[in-house]
Amino acid sequence: MLADLGRWCARRRWPVLGTWLVLIVAGLVLGGQVFDRLTTTDGLRPDAESQLADRRVGELQPEGPMIVAVVGGRDVYDPALVADVSAVTAEIRGLDGVAEVEDLYGAPGGRIGADNRSSLIRVELSPGLPDDRRERAEDAVAAALHRIDAPEVLVSGEKLAERAFAEQAMADAALGESVALVVLLAVLVLILGGFVAGLIPLAAALATVTVTLLGLYGLTALTGVSQFTVNVVTLLGIGLAVDYALLVMARFREEREADPGVPVADLLARTTATAGRTVLISGLAVAATMFGLSAFAEPLLGAMALGGAVAVLLGTVAGLTAVPALIAVAHRRIKSPRPSRRSLLPRLAALAQNRPGPVAFAVAAGLVVLSLPFLFAVDLENSDARALPASSEARRLHEAVQRDFSGGQADPIVVVVDADPADAAVRDFMDRINRLEGVVRVQPRPDITAPAAVIDVTPEGRDSREVVRAIRATDPPFPVLVGGAAAELADYTDSVAGRFPIALLIVVLATTVLLFVLTGSVAIPLKALLMNALTLLATLGTLVVVFQWGVGDAVLGFDSWGAIDVTTPVLLFVFVFGLSMDYQVFLLARIREEGDVRGGIEKSGPVVTAAALCIGVVFLGFLLGDLIAVKEIGFAMAVALLLDVTVVRGLLLPALMSLLGEWNWWAPAPLRRWHRRWFAPAPPVEHGAGALVGQRR
Structure with a gap:
């Protein structure tokens, strides 16, 4: 066909x-x-508890989008600065779409920074504004705040940060793809002559x-x-x-x-x-x-x-x-291929076949060592303004607020209680929360008119997911929803962990079926899964070293924010498995056709090397941008490709095939008969000099 x-x-x-x-x-x-038509896609499904809590808070205490400014580098009580800020905030109060303005001088809620030379301004927009009207209001407020005469005026907010992220993503895509395509064409011209x-x-x-x-x-x-x-x-x-x-x-x-x-x-x-x-087969597998x-x-x-x-x-x-x-x-x-000396993969395969046991052990051990930082030290967090470039105003504002106005504390956990806060049971519930390990303060919000309460729980450390789980485990006799940033992260990680076995089953079944169709073997798919898992874990370990620990971040043009984006390991699980399957199929198809591992690698090695080089160029285009989450994907995929086409396909694959011998092609007799009936058998295998494995019949 x-x-x-x-x-x-x-x-x-x-x-x-x-x-x-x-x-x-x-x-x-x-x-x-x-x-x-692009949107800011939610990382969580709508029925997650943290999302339900967020919507319930919006019903009980409607609040519009917030714009925050830090005015710094000048004595906060300098009369000229006081007059300037007061004039600007008065102007902002009259802008269309502005609901409330809080500053140090004209309204309660203003705050002085820990350096005593900065103050905070908060501007709340009206709830429910259409996107175009909201964006016009945000731009007008930001422009007014930037007119304040101070050495440093930083302005941002959740929606402004989302817009900055979107604009940066588009700029990164345009730069990365255009440069990658130009370099890719040059590489292809050299490869194809x-x-x-x-x-x-x-x-x-x-x-x-x-x-x-x-x-x-x-x-x-x-x-x-x-x-x-x-x-x-x-x-x-x-x-x-x-x-x-x-x-x-x-x-x-x-x-x-x-x-x-x-x-x-x-x-x-x-x-x-x-x-x-x-x-x-490769396309279906990926x-x-x-x-x-x-x-x-x-x-x-x-x-x-x-x-x-x-x-x-x-x-x-x-x-x-x-x-x-x-x-x-x-x-x-299209020119004929130029004669060339043996490429890298056949040379590595020859080394692996000469000493298969030591090579397989050394490669597997090395990959396990590379995986240790991920297995024991990874810190997964939701990307926020810290994922933007260090020069971004949204990131600088986030860091200034955390440093000078929040004392480095985590965002509060938001607990929504649908019961009368005057009830003894609600007071007992708040007291139990206050006694939980890791809780610093419990503070109900004022002005909640419904028979309900919104409680801000300040956790002790940055990672407060365990506090979220502890609050949810208290099981009070009335409806309670737990939200906030830590709850969102807990919901995401719990959801991913709960559904990971299903995703893994899909990948395992697809890999097993398609590689069985290709090779007629059950052993080869299992071995492929093992090698792909080692490649993935080693890649994730390297990612932690560079992006979480910051080793070499200056070389790659970013400032580490001390964590890995929580979505990155999930995406890499799919991408690395998919692309590893790509090269696995390339090599195995030719090995089966040639009936010899070394001969198959000799024939397919140049193609695999060229393909990896080209796709590596494409993924390195991710590194040219400034979004850290995108850089993580590009760097990790480049590392995965490097590991996969050298130590895994060049050393581990031939070493394991040498160790297994004819067992490489093992399958239960009914499956062997089914494969012979429906799929063309491989060409006869010649067991001459240099031949390594035959097909079990």
């Missing part, structure tokens, strides 16, 4: 390319509109991205799509499309070199029958891991799952249709 597809695409190259051109134009016209040949993978990548944007545009009708989703999904689509195009082109050049007189349609039929099958994200109930992860699956499947379709059609058009401009 795949051979017929390759032949059909070659013979009908212009209709195929015309169809893709129509899709690309639609993607540019309609898909480009996705940027006008010509400009036209180098354009083919890039054309497949651009087709994948534009049509993916069209898919994301449709997805916005079903769910929120964030800037972060677009950044990650589009770069993932570029990387995989280039990978698949390189594999198909390498196999085409190999087939043409073996039979130079065969018509191009027949050569492409052979190519898609072999490399196309690998592309199909898409299945993307769908694994859908097991998590959080909206951000759900949008990422759907968007990622769309990008992967489109990259696969492009590799099976657009790339053969482009090769058929430009095959005379």
Whole structure:
């Protein structure tokens, strides 16, 4: 079937390319509109307790968006400053959409910073303002506050920080993708030996991205799509499309070199029958891991799952249709591969096969050591203004408020009690909270008119998730909701931990089934899962060292905020497993075809190395931006690729295959018969010199 597809695409190259051109134009016209429909996607599902608590607080004590300013660097009681601030705040009180203004001089609630040279101004906007009106009010308030004559005036707020994050994400995407594409083209020209040949993978990548944007545009009708989703999904689509195009082109050049007189349609039929099958299985495997994200109930992860699956499947379709059609058009401009010395992977494989036991132990032990920082020292936090660049006004304001006005204390835990606060049971409940370990202060909010109470609980340390769980475990005889930043983090981590087995089951089943289809073995999928897990854990450990501990942060152009974004490990679980499966399939398909580990790596090693280099360039584009959460993904994926295509595929894979011998191809007899019936068997294995493993029959 795949051979017929390759032949059909070659013979009908212009209709195929015309169809893709129509899709690309639609993607540019309609898909480009996705940027006008991007939203700040919630990290938590709406029925999480912290979200319910937040909405209940809004009902009991309606409060509009808040804008905060720190005025510093000058004596707070300087008469000129007092007059200036008073005039500006009076002006702000008259602005459309402003509900209340608090400052040190004209209203209660103003505060002096710990340095005695700064004061806090809080501006509350009217609740329920439409987005456009709210943004105009925010801009007007910020402009007025910036006119205060002081050495330092920092202005931000939750909504302003969200806008800063969105603008930074778009700027990072434009910079990262444009630079990555230019560098990628240069790398492809060098690898493939010509400009036209180098354009083919890039054309497949651009087709994948534009049509993916069209898919994301449709997805916005079903769910929120964030800037972060677009950044990650589009770069993932570029990387995989280039990978698949390189594999198909390498196999085409190999087939043409073996039979130079065969018509191009027949050569492409052979190519898609072999490399196309690998592309199909790899694409399905990576898409299945993307769908694994859908097991998590959080909206951000759900949008990422759907968007990622769309990008992967489109990259696969492009590799099976657009790339053969482009090769058929430009095959005379595609040069034959230059003879070269043995590449890195075969050299590593030879080393591993000569001493498989020590090599397997050393590599596994090294990867476990790299994973230790993640297993025992990771600090997962929700990204806030600290994820913005150090020069960002929103981040500088956040740090100033924490340092000079909050004493470094964590945000309060918000407890909502739906009962009369005068009841003895409510007072007993508050007393129990006050006696909990890690609680510094319990303070009910005034002016709650309903028979309910909103209680701010100040925790002792920065990580107050255990206090949240302790409050929830008190089980009072009336309805209680616990919210706040710590509760949101606790809800997220508990939800992810609870649903992780389902996501893992999806990934394990997809990996096992697809690798069994490819190899007819049950042992190989289990071994692949083990190697992928080691790669993932080692990558996460390295991420903790660099981004949480700050080792080398200056080199990468960021200031560590002492934690890892809580969504990053989940995304990396899917991305690393998916891309590791990509290269696993590339190598195993050729090993099975050649019947020899070293021979299979010899043939597929250059393609895997080139693909990893290209997708590494794409993910390194993440590092050019300033958002730390995006940098985390780019850095981690680059590390994962480096580990995967060197020590894991070059050393651990051949070492384990040498140790297992014929057991590599073991499967229960009924499954072996089923595989032989429905899937083409591998070519006969030659047990000559240099042959390592055979297929168990």
